[in-house]
Amino acid sequence: MHPRRILFLISDSGGGHRAGAEAIAAALAERPDADAFEYRIEDALVQCRFPLSALNTGYHLALKYGPFVYGALYHATNGERRYRTLVESCNSLYRKALLRLMRSYNPDVIVSVHPLLNHVALRVRSELGSRAPIVTVITDLGRVHAGWIAPSADAIVVPSAEVRACAIERGVAPQKVHLLGHPVHPRFADYDESRAQIRERLGLPQDRKVVVLMAGGEGGGKLSRITDAIGTAGLKNAHVVVCTGRNETLKARLEETSGAFDVPMTVLGFTHEVPALMRAADLLVTKAGPGAIAEACVAAVPMIVYDYVPGQERGNIDHVRRTGIGEVTLSVNQTVRAVQRLLREPRQLERMSECERNIARPQASRQIADLVIGFAGIRQPQYAAAGR
Template sequence: MNAKQRTILFLIADTGAGHRSAANAITNAIRIISQKEQEEWLTRTAAQQRESTVSPGNTAGTTVQEAVAPPPTYRIEIVDVFEEYSRFPLREAVKLYGPTIRYNPRLFGEVFHISNREGPVMAGQLLTTPLILNGLLRLFTTVQPDIIVSIHPLLNHVTVRALREFHLRIPFLTVVTDLVTVHYSWFAEGVDGYIIPTKQAQELYLKRGLDPQKVHLLGMPIDPKFTLPIASKEELQRKFGLRPGLPVVLLVGGGDGAGGLQAAVRAISHARLPVQLMVVTGRNKRLYAHLQRTKSHLNVPITIFGFVQNMPELMHAADVIVTKAGPGTISEALSCDLPVILSGYVPGQEEGNVTFVTENDVGVLAMDPPTLIDALRRLTKPGSPDLRRQLANAKRLSRPGASFDIAQCILSYLPTPDAQTVWQTTWGRRRQRMMSGRLRSAIRIRRLRTTLPKPLLRGPLVRRLTSSRTRDISNKSGDLTHPADRNL
């Protein structure tokens, strides 16, 4: 008997590196869980095979394959929906996130706060849904997922709308990746389950009046390798060529190497602090080259890294971390019992992360050189009481195994291994043919509009044809209504 495969679709957008990192962390956890299930099944079937061979009373003729069904396997798809399945101008507008937070973060903060209400969110959905709905239709028809998981706030309401309009009964979950400042768009009525990282986010969810049975407080997804055994701090420091006995400060600016790394390095060097630095510049090749050129002129020892894959080792080798207020890096630092100095934050989106760090006393906010130097002096002096207190608080808050808990929660929403999925039923196959037909019709209409003269494009016939596509499912569904809907 062959194990049935279940398909898990993660919806993300590469607005920053955090959403894809969270999806990758959960994916790695699912793969580890699946590998363990397969190994346990092989061990169990091998044991049963031996027992059936030596047992003289085994006359039933039952095979091992019939007695023990193999666990399911998992096909996982991670899709940047805006980049791959949305239309202009939505696809291009989403790309403004990076430049905005880099060059005008105050503007981003103002937009965040203005839009963090029901009215603006619903208005935004009304404007953007026509630019992405047919893309989601094509995505669902192509991938045929057994479960859909959103890891981006702007994808929740439109996915609920798409599933309802297409009459697809597929479990839909949302994994929230903001610690405290959770935007209104994260929570959409109709989602089957919400996985959230903190009690503050849970309280915000409950204030919205949503179903408390659907919320799961499981922590922030970080890479499963943060749970693996690791060498001692002394061994890791020797591995990276660090000086023994000298406090190690790790400076991280995220995947793009932002967060004021250069200014922080310059301030620490100017203060001549008795520390040594490890600096992770990420994908910022210009900053990496600049630090390499100037490191001989610095007044502190420094080791420079580009984009790294061994962040757990770097964090365990350090005594303090200086970073921007990204939720992923904060959660990773806590899992390594590392005090946090926040060198900056994105207004609106990351303001709550600062509150989370300071109110739980696991770190401080230091956005200017004097505050940064003062915080480092207090944390790196021998026998520092601030360091001991923050280490204890970090141990209390850390959830290094959150990705495994989230993965298990997602898997619990999948159909059982012996059950048919929505795509395998007769109803599902008819629905798929109808959806594919609608998609082809939408493409034909779009091509027609690109070749017709402009006066005709403005005519009532084309407008009527175009608007009819949005009602196509309702008008043509007929007896294709899902069996569970017929009693409504």
């Protein structure tokens, strides 16, 4: 019998969809029964007709030049009937590409990590007469867009109790909803270096408060202004680490001018040391990407969330506020004041860390992988109980 085939459907409109799929894939690859299955991660929308094929480029341009326009589009499509109409109207754009993909790979189970592709996969599966189960993995942490909720999917993995309640409220049978957490890469769970060891290895001071600044893989948005403001805020006994991601222009500028700041600063580009940096840090300053928030919870590093994608990430900042895992500051001045205050309040930082430890799900990717394997027919999943 051929290995069971697992097809991940994503879009690279934002890094979170691929990161979630890759985290689950990493958990699959480490399993002792890994020779019983194979998997493929497909950016399905780039294979479709225009304008769906240009969604990734359009998404990045919209966030760079017109984020509130993007937010308006998000809200305009955020309704069950409106989204169904959108999916139906786009049928001619995606149908042939998805039929071709499904026929060529013939998956035994389909994992959708994108709201549009949930519904597309269901329609194409029906047309093909396929029996492959469809598992939706929701990555947003708060109240989510209607597109994420596809009641006909065979299972829906949710990252938080709030999203579970939202899915059931919108008609998903409770037994289909699996509260397993956001798919954080297994390396976050397995990290065993101490804070002192990490700081020594990365050349960070042992006797200062370490503040890590991030803005996702692209290093855009307010990160430049936040860095300049924090770098000139007169922080006492602190060391700042800035992760600029793929933003080489910002990295070069900060490397050239870091000597002008009144706080010691380490500038990093795109790095795989994020698990270590989060454990080395006393405070994380980041945008409201669900992956960064979930990773921070696993590392138990208190956070300040300073920016969000309109509409899409609003539920994430609500999640941060509601759970007490961090503070939300939506201006540069608010962010600087929060950093200054929290570095003087170790008890508040510890309270945030405790809240993070209470909701962290470090084994989420492995549990999701187990669920997927069960649907692929290899064995029954250990974590199939709804709400577990």
